[in-house]
Every structure is written in structure tokens, then in C-alpha cells.
Amino acid sequence: MEYVSTRGSAPALDFEHVTLAGLASDGGLYLPRAWPRFSAAEIAALRGLPYPQLAAKVMQPFVGESLSPERLLELCEQAYGRFAHAAVTPLVQLDEQNWVLELFHGPTLAFKDVALQLLGLLFEEFLSRRSDHLTIVGATSGDTGSAAIDALAGRAQVDVFMLHPNGRVSDVQRRQMTTVLAPNVHNIAIDGSFDDAQAMVKRMFADSEMTGRFRISAVNSINWARLMAQVVYYFAAALQLGAPERKVAFAVPTGNFGDVFAGYVAAQMGLPIEQLIVATNVNDILHRALTDGDYSAGTVTPTAAPSMDIQVSSNFERLLFDAGGRDGAALAEQMRGFEASKAMRLTNAQREGAAALFTSARADAKDMGEAMRWAWENCGEVLDPHTAIGLHAARAADIAADVPVVTLATAHPAKFRDAVERATGTRPHLPARVGDLFAREERYDELPGDYEAVRAYVAGLATPSA
Numbered sequence: 001m002e003y004v005s006t007r008g009s010a011p012a013l014d015f016e017h018v019t020l021a022g023l024a025s026d027g028g029l030y031l032p033r034a035w036p037r038f039s040a041a042e043i044a045a046l047r048g049l050p051y052p053q054l055a056a057k058v059m060q061p062f063v064g065e066s067l068s069p070e071r072l073l074e075l076c077e078q079a080y081g082r083f084a085h086a087a088v089t090p091l092v093q094l095d096e097q098n099w100v101l102e103l104f105h106g107p108t109l110a111f112k113d114v115a116l117q118l119l120g121l122l123f124e125e126f127l128s129r130r131s132d133h134l135t136i137v138g139a140t141s142g143d144t145g146s147a148a149i150d151a152l153a154g155r156a157q158v159d160v161f162m163l164h165p166n167g168r169v170s171d172v173q174r175r176q177m178t179t180v181l182a183p184n185v186h187n188i189a190i191d192g193s194f195d196d197a198q199a200m201v202k203r204m205f206a207d208s209e210m211t212g213r214f215r216i217s218a219v220n221s222i223n224w225a226r227l228m229a230q231v232v233y234y235f236a237a238a239l240q241l242g243a244p245e246r247k248v249a250f251a252v253p254t255g256n257f258g259d260v261f262a263g264y265v266a267a268q269m270g271l272p273i274e275q276l277i278v279a280t281n282v283n284d285i286l287h288r289a290l291t292d293g294d295y296s297a298g299t300v301t302p303t304a305a306p307s308m309d310i311q312v313s314s315n316f317e318r319l320l321f322d323a324g325g326r327d328g329a330a331l332a333e334q335m336r337g338f339e340a341s342k343a344m345r346l347t348n349a350q351r352e353g354a355a356a357l358f359t360s361a362r363a364d365a366k367d368m369g370e371a372m373r374w375a376w377e378n379c380g381e382v383l384d385p386h387t388a389i390g391l392h393a394a395r396a397a398d399i400a401a402d403v404p405v406v407t408l409a410t411a412h413p414a415k416f417r418d419a420v421e422r423a424t425g426t427r428p429h430l431p432a433r434v435g436d437l438f439a440r441e442e443r444y445d446e447l448p449g450d451y452e453a454v455r456a457y458v459a460g461l462a463t464p465s466a
């Protein structure tokens, strides 16, 4: 399997090198040169497999020769062995049409664990083939950070520098990062938003002095391996609900467009998906882009769903590339325009390509609270604010009554206890697997929202590459 950059000029790489690279050297994001396709019979044959076996089968075409099928299965068994539910991503029915896919049974209580538990093992596997050191620089609005830190803490050939927006993550999210005191983990609270942090990360990839000294890589969903692992649970849910004979729709709470793009990948592989419903909070750039082609980033508004307080959605570039005709040079030009002005219009081809599968909805605080209350009062389910935004979009969508709609439950409600309690009157308990989170010592540094300060910090602590 060969991977190409969305901006057309970085070298094509295999899976091992794409995983270690994180972001393409031309600033683009890697995608397979062509989508692998499963026939209906091949999809039907996946039914009933335990999650690690399903994961290995779905991911093998993307991994190609970088890992043998046996080794990939071993890594999947190790990664998903840490989940607290035997099904790994169990499906829960709400009413005749609506289901939630619980993606929060991993060690840090959010869907990020599904990919990051595996990515930590992939980094270790690929680094063991060379004597080199990886410097991970990541940005988080709360969940990627803790999942990456859990997956990478204590690993000998990796340092992690994780930037989060100071004061804009929940106390559980912050403590899940800052109470991990492993010497290879460095938490940085920056003045600014997630978008500011993400922009600094991307700038570091383009900083030749830094990339010349350090082997910099990514744990954000700009890293293809993240998305690849997220494709699996679309298969898991759809197979349980009757695929390939029956179509299924998914409602996905969206920020950086990684999770929902994984659904798009599943559809390209042949999974019969009726619709992908992109659910945003009031930071609604994706809703505007999908409804009228206006991709313009405003100021980020803090909400009770802080992990989705994002206005520059990295993975949208992957959709614009693939749905818009895969013209890397034209997209590079379009993205340069966006980076300069923070605004762009989608082309007709991009809009039509996206409209074939995607719809969207935006939820404000009232919509989110109502969805949380509906699930609690009618189904006895406590949802986190992000999942509630997905459910709001699912229930508002125009979908035939015989098509099941699956909302991705992206975080455990206990990560956002205050918001859940405000909406439902019930305060979720932290599961035992996060232990004595509030009794542990915290360690993190605060920096201004300034690239030079972050750069100097990383350069002062990271291990140079071989």
C-alpha cells in the first residue's frame, strides 16, 4: 500500500514511514493512493469476529507489507486487551431507530484510545527496527492528550510534548494528562485555543531546523494510522445491525473531522453507509462548509463540549482532496489561500463529492442539554456533551425509518461531570480504571501562545534523532 500527500509534492511512502512521519513534508496529509475494496461477501465474512480479529482484517490492506498479518493481530490483541468491555466498542439501543456506539471503554475514557493504544504499539514496533528517537508534538482539546500520554508514557524511544489550551479543558481531562509524571511526558498549557496549539504543531513540522535535529511525529489525527484504526468500529457497528445487506447511518460529533472521515473511508471500502451526519457545536465551520461551501474560521467560542471547540479542521483537507478529484497541486494552492486569510470557498466538485455522503447539523447549548435530558429520561442513558450533540443531529436527520442511526459516543460522561449534572441532575462517577485522579500530583508548564516559546521549550528537552 502506497500513500500520497493531499498537497501532491511530498514523496509517496509505505505504511511504516507514513506512521513515523505523521504529517507530509509538503504540509499535506497522507492518504492511500487507492482505496482497498471489500466485496459484500468479504464484508459478510467479518460478521461475529472478536474485535481484535475484525480490526486486523479491516486494517491489513492499509498496513501492507509493513507488518505480517500475524503480527498485526498480536498488536490488536494487546491494544484492545486494555479495554474494560469485552466487545471493546459495544452498541446500545436507545429506541427503534437510534443506537449509540460506546467508544469510551479504553483507559482514558474517550474514543481516542481506540486508535492511540494501537499507535503506541506501532511506534514501538517500527522504532525497534532502527536505533532512533521520536519526538511527538501534539495538540489537544482534552482527549487526544490523555490517550496519547497513556499510550506512550515510559516508552524508551519516544518523548511526548502535548499542548493544551490553558483553562479550556475539563478538570478530569487536564488531570488525566498532568498527573502522568513519566520523564518522557511534557505537558504544556498554552495561552490560546486548540486551533492555536494545532497551528504551532504544524509549524514545527515545517521548521527545517527542528526537523533537521529531531525526528518529529504526530499523534493527532493528521497521522494516517489514527484514522485507519477508527475505521474498524464503523464495520463493527454496521455488521451488528445487518451490513452488508442493510445500510446504516452514523451521526458523529465532530471537531478535527478525523472520526467522521474514518466513516468516509469505511464507505470507500464498500461498507454500505446511508449517510454520515456531521454534528458540530456552535464552532460550526464544518456545518457551514457542508451546507453552503463557506469554510471560514471565526474565533473559537468555549462550550460545554470543549473537545469540539475547533474551527480549523485538519482532516477536512483529506475530504477536499479525495471528494474533489485528488488534484494535489490545486489543493495546495487552495490551502495556502486558507492559511493566509482563514477563509475559502469549496469548489463545486468538492461540494458535490461531499454531498454524496455527508449531511450536517449544529447544536447550541440548549439543543445539547435537551438531547442529554431526552436520553436520560427516556432511555436511562447518561451521555456526555459531545455525544449529546451527535444524538441531537441524529434525531434531527432526515433518514428513512428502516435505516438504523448510530451516534458515536465519543467520551464517558464522567469526563464532563459538571455539564452532565447541569443538564440531567445526575452526576456520573469516575470509573475505577482512572484510579485516584484527584489525589495525584500534577505537573505541567505554562507558556504564552507563541511559537518561539514552544519551540525553545521542545528544543531544550527533546532527544536529537540518530
Ligand SMILES: Cc1ncc(COP(=O)(O)O)c(C=O)c1O
Residues within 6 Å of the ligand: 110, 111, 142, 143, 144, 221, 253, 254, 255, 256, 257, 258, 259, 260, 307, 308, 386, 387, 410, 411
Ligand atoms: C469527546 C470528543 N468528541 C468528539 C471529538 C471530535 O472528533 P474529531 O476531531 O475526530 O472530529 C473529539 C475530539 O476531537 C472529542 O474529544
Ligand SMILES: N[C@@H](CCOP(=O)(O)O)C(=O)O
Residues within 6 Å of the ligand: 139, 140, 141, 142, 143, 144, 145, 194, 219, 220, 221, 222, 255, 256, 258, 307, 308
Ligand atoms: N478533540 C481532540 C482534538 C484533537 O483532535 P485529533 O483527533 O486530531 O487528535 C482532543 O481531544 O484533543
